[in-house]
Amino acid sequence: MVYDADALISGVLKGNRRALARSITLFESGLKSHEGVASKVMKGLLPHAGGSLRLGVTGVPGVGKSSFIEAFGQELIGRGHKVAVLAVDPSSTLSQGSILGDKTRMEKLTQSPSAFIRPSPSGGTLGGVASRTREAMVACEAAGFDVIVVETVGVGQSETAVKGMVDHFLLLMLAGAGDEIQGIKRGIMELADMVAITKADGDNKKAAEKARQSYENALSLFLRDEKVPVITTSALTGHGIFEMANRLFARHEVIQRSGILSQRRGEQSVAWFWEEVKKGLVTQFSSDPLIAGEVDSLLDGIMAGSFAPRQAARHILQKYNP
Ligand SMILES: Nc1nc2c(ncn2[C@@H]2O[C@H](COP(=O)(O)OP(=O)(O)OP(=O)(O)O)[C@@H](O)[C@H]2O)c(=O)[nH]1
Numbered sequence: 232m233v234y235d236a237d238a239l240i241s242g243v244l245k246g247n248r249r250a251l252a253r254s255i256t257l258f259e260s261g262l263k264s265h266e267g268v269a270s271k272v273m274k275g276l277l278p279h280a281g282g283s284l285r286l287g288v289t290g291v292p293g294v295g296k297s298s299f300i301e302a303f304g305q306e307l308i309g310r311g312h313k314v315a316v317l318a319v320d321p322s323s324t325l326s327q328g329s330i331l332g333d334k335t336r337m338e339k340l341t342q343s344p345s346a347f348i349r350p351s352p353s354g355g356t357l358g359g360v361a362s363r364t365r366e367a368m369v370a371c372e373a374a375g376f377d378v379i380v381v382e383t384v385g386v387g388q389s390e391t392a393v394k395g396m397v398d399h400f401l402l403l404m405l406a407g408a409g410d411e412i413q414g415i416k417r418g419i420m421e422l423a424d425m426v427a428i429t430k431a432d433g434d435n436k437k438a439a440e441k442a443r444q445s446y447e448n449a450l451s452l453f454l455r456d457e458k459v460p461v462i463t464t465s466a467l468t469g470h471g472i473f474e475m476a477n478r479l480f481a482r483h484e485v486i487q488r489s490g491i492l493s494q495r496r497g498e499q500s501v502a503w504f505w506e507e508v509k510k511g512l513v514t515q516f517s518s519d520p521l522i523a524g525e526v527d528s529l530l531d532g533i534m535a536g537s538f539a540p541r542q543a544a545r546h547i548l549q550k551y552n553p
């Protein structure tokens with residue numbers, strides 16, 4: 232495919248959805264022949280990015296992330312915002328299931344002219360998926376979307392990656408399910424800036440309120456600069472959706488005024504930079520013919536226990552850069 236950088240840049244800046252979708256596809260391409268035009272487009276968009284509120288939404292599969300985003304997104308659009316929804320799901324390479332699920336679960340958002348939904352880039356490592364999502368975020372901001380929602384599966388390391396690209400991290404939890412089932416470890420609770428107990432409707436309302444109180448108590452034991460709000464929500468009835476939006480914008484204003492927002496974003500960019508440097512070095516290293524020729528036999532020796540990993544690493548690095 233041939234890309235015209237200038238046409239893409241001006242299209243995105245005008246809010247053209249086709250140009251936006253094509254730019255994101257370009258960033259996802261990974262083809263060496265696309266690198267030049269991709270970085271030209273990125274350079275053109277970057278000065279117009281950064282003006283959005285970035286929200287990460289996490290929770291175990293089935294907790295109701297997509298349904299929440301569908302309801303929440305409409306609340307935001309009702310307030311005059313333009314909402315982009317991105318996904319980070321390193322497992323989506325294996326099962327396309329959640330992508331299909333999202334499309335049906337976010338039916339109204341999908342159809343709204345004020346919303347843009349993009350499934351997780353498939354293929355590659357979590358680091359690759361995360362960095363492409365960050366670039367998609369830049370493109371969406373340049374296209375005029377002022378709230379970016381990143382949905383992530385609540386398993387593995389993807390939360391940490393998403394926490395590293397958003398301003399607010401919302402953890403969705405189910406009432407009644409044990410903490411073990413939800414895979415909630417202390418670590419993930421500590422990442423959360425806000426918590427919602429989902430599916431607080433029908434017979435589940437009472438249990439949700441009980442869970443709300445116990446999570447609020449649990450969270451208050453962590454030493455944090457800010458109080459983490461826990462509220463009950465329902466994507467079905469809309470309960471708590473309005474309050475959640477109010478809390479989110481209130482928090483955004485607080486971190487904006489205190490300087491925490493720009494500090495956090497600066498640190499995120501620095502971390503992203505180092506990730507890219509490390510990735511580039513590893514790619515350069517492993518595609519070096521001198522290294523490739525030797526590394527296989529080295530690996531055999533390491534597997535067999537005849538080479539010590541650290542010494543083997545030192546040896547091959549010295550060979551790469553004597
Ligand atoms: N009663 C009730 N059911 C809900 C609510 N939100 C979601 N559900 C149901 O819960 C199931 C999972 O919802 P999803 O929104 O797909 O959950 P998810 O967290 O995005 O799931 P994955 O993307 O697969 O991780 C669906 O059957 C929804 O209909 C809610 O507020 N109330």
Ligand SMILES: [Mg+2]
Nearest residue numbers: 296297329333
């Ligand atoms: Mg989902």
